[in-house]
Amino acid sequence: MPDDALAGEWRQLLSRHARTVCALDEALDEHGLGMSEFEVLERLACDCGERPRMQELAAAVHLSQSALSRTVGRLEKDGLVSRAMCPEDRRGVAVCLTDEGRARYEAARPTHRRVLAETLTPRS
Numbered sequence: 133m134p135d136d137a138l139a140g141e142w143r144q145l146l147s148r149h150a151r152t153v154c155a156l157d158e159a160l161d162e163h164g165l166g167m168s169e170f171e172v173l174e175r176l177a178c179d180c181g182e183r184p185r186m187q188e189l190a191a192a193v194h195l196s197q198s199a200l201s202r203t204v205g206r207l208e209k210d211g212l213v214s215r216a217m218c219p220e221d222r223r224g225v226a227v228c229l230t231d232e233g234r235a236r237y238e239a240a241r242p243t244h245r246r247v248l249a250e251t252l253t254p255r256s
Contacts, residue, residue: 152251159247163240168203173237176229183226212236
């Protein structure tokens, strides 16, 4: 593929990503969540009771350690997650979804999926 075509493909990908992120942030606001907060809740909800360490969670949601720390701090302040020392390694911090966090995630999930369908489904 020629360089100009690759650059065009890259710009299209960035544009699609930006449209989707903006639409998700706007729609999830009705649930009191931003896209990053929703992604953290979803990872925790889908891990079947696992308590991932902050560094594992950061890699899974593609956030820096500091951005994840701020996001988890907001979720913790709202009672949606809790943090605790890892029992197997006292230097690590694990994140756990609370019952309120699971309920908020379940309420926001249909909104999230609707926005994904609207923004990512190819148009005929």
